[in-house]
Amino acid sequence: MSTASESYSSTYDFIIAGGGLAGLSLAYYLSQSSLENAKILIIDQSEKKENDKTWCFWEAQPTAFDEIVRQKWNGVWFHGSRNFSQFLPIDEYQYKLIRSADFYQFIYKAISRKDNISFLIDSVLSVEKDIDNRPQVKTTQGIFKASQIVFDSTSRSSYDDPRYSQMLQHFKGWVIETDAPAFDETKPTMFDFSVEQNDECRFVYVLPYSPTKALVEFTIFSDNLLEDSVYDDELKSYISQRLKITNYRIEEVEKGIIPMSDEPCIQIPDDGIVHIGTAGGYVKASTGYSFTRTQRIIKNLVRDLERAKGNFDSFEKEKKAWRKGTYIPNWKALLDSILLDVMLKNRHSSKDIFTRLFSKNRPAQILKFLDEDTSLLEDLAIMHTVPIIPFLKSAFVVIFRKIWLFLR
Ligand SMILES: Cc1cc2nc3c(=O)[nH]c(=O)nc-3n(C[C@H](O)[C@H](O)[C@H](O)COP(=O)(O)OP(=O)(O)OC[C@H]3O[C@@H](n4cnc5c(N)ncnc54)[C@H](O)[C@@H]3O)c2cc1C
Known part of the structure; x- marks a missing residue:
């Protein structure tokens, strides 16, 4: 080069x-x-x-980038609604951090x-x-x-066409270091929905690098951004109240805004x-x-x-x-739009939807679903585990919108 x-x-x-x-x-x-x-x-x-970024993803097969995978885990903590709080094995997958x-x-x-x-x-x-x-x-x-x-x-893209669902994933994370061991490095937290939801989808994830070092990230799916101090306050309160850590140093800060739009x-x-x-x-x-x-x-x-x-x-x-663009079957894009509409319109709590997905299905099956590798039949079985009325309402809105846009 x-x-x-x-x-x-x-x-x-x-x-x-x-x-x-x-x-x-x-x-x-x-x-x-x-x-x-x-x-x-x-x-x-x-x-x-x-x-500038910490990428987390799950894979069932080895890939070209395995030698730079910093951490990999065989299971993840999930803290959701209705007191569902479990360490979930992810079977054929590994959750990886690069x-x-x-x-x-x-x-x-x-x-x-x-x-x-x-x-x-x-x-x-x-x-x-x-x-x-x-x-x-x-x-x-x-x-x-x-x-x-x-x-x-x-x-x-400006992603501002009001005819589509427009949300943002926005987050701030700190890599913190403690003097005393505070993390189990074999057990990351993928979703902790125990934080106040404010009628949005809010969660924290914790990715341990070692017993004394972890990335703690506060994430929101919503249609508006927050003052920087709000993310800081949420992180401080999560670290002190949930993780019970009082002495720590912030080694790195990560921030991001990702479009969630159909x-x-x-x-x-x-x-x-x-x-x-x-x-x-x-x-x-x-x-x-x-x-x-x-x-x-x-x-x-x-x-x-x-x-x-x-x-x-x-x-x-x-x-x-x-x-x-994405080599992904049409029905997957449709399901994505429906889930986006449910979250944007807050037709049902996102916390509960994700909890149902992960608690009523094999967690690895949900990872496969999120990776768009499941078949239509598997998707229908998964959809059977989410609250039907909100999803039907969103399906109606999304399909009607597609037909209307097609006919115009
Ligand atoms: C902080 C953060 C963490 C994320 N974590 C995850 C995760 O854990 N898992 C996951 O699946 N996804 C994650 N994402 C989402 C997604 O994977 C990343 O946003 C990813 O980097 C997108 O790839 P990209 O090539 O489109 O953009 P980028 O990787 O941002 O690449 C765009 C490049 O263009 C350059 N550039 C931009 N404008 C100009 C210009 N005018 N002139 C010259 N160069 C320019 C930038 O410097 C940059 O290098 C994360 C996103 C962010 C922001």
Whole structure:
């Protein structure tokens, strides 16, 4: 890998605007594919040396990133409604934690041997077509052109169309360190709904790194953000009252806002320009999870690109799937919209819905469901365990809205 100024050339095969989760995953899978010799430029505004995110996800199979998994667990604590409080085995799955700094470093190392991949630290000003109808990226340092495709993870949809369900997952977490052992590092808390719900979906999760160190994160699914001090107060009170820890140091702070929306994303705004990552709608609307989804979708993209020999114009069949964006069956998107509507309209307490899901089904089955790997029959069986009336109301609203939007 070289820096763009060293190897500057006006044209690349692919340009990846935004070298975060989706952008670097794409560079990584391309470098492992039959397109490994494609000329690629990755542009990001930051060097990606800091740990800006902590990714948690579950997997049943080993993956390319196993060597950088910082923690992995065979079960999770769940504290829900109606005094349901249990450590749940997750059978075939492992709950895993990757620090983003390790992920960026892992990928840089994997692609650093490749002279055909360049990296530019710069701000992307725009991604557009040039006068010859070729995709290009404007940065503060110049214009970079792609002969095939610009993959863009820097654009953000505004997600403000009132015809769709618009929520946000917003959170703040502290990595805290204690002098005395305070955590069981073999037992993370995935959902603790014991915090005041305020008619929203609020929970805390605790990811122990060691007996004296853990990430404690306060999370809300709602349609409005809070003053920063509210997250701090919630964290303080959770740590002192729930975890009974009085002496601790805050080692790191993590904050984030993730869109939870069923508004369709523009996947291909123009020929030769493809939105990826959050910009491409990879976030699961009803949960805000996207690590596993991103890996799957990007692998599919690379497979399709390989078939098309990297040529944007010659993958007509695949382009349909790309436009759809997520390679996920329609009924899954429908279920996602329904769950989102139930939560947004507060038709039933989210705390109770998640509790029912995890307590009335095999927990691993719910992880499979959240990963969209369950069959239609399995989904129907799972839906049988949630309160039927609120879900029927939301199903009616969502289906009616879809028909109305289709007919307009
Ligand atoms: C703090 C946090 C924690 C999360 N934890 C989880 C989790 O545990 N599990 C899970 O499944 N999902 C999680 N998510 C959701 C999701 O996995 C992440 O948001 C993920 O990083 C999205 O990938 P992305 O490539 O779309 O965006 P990013 O990873 O943010 O990458 C976008 C990149 O574009 C760059 N960029 C943006 N604008 C410009 C510009 N104008 N010029 C140049 N560069 C630019 C940024 O620097 C960044 O590197 C989390 C999100 C956040 C914010």
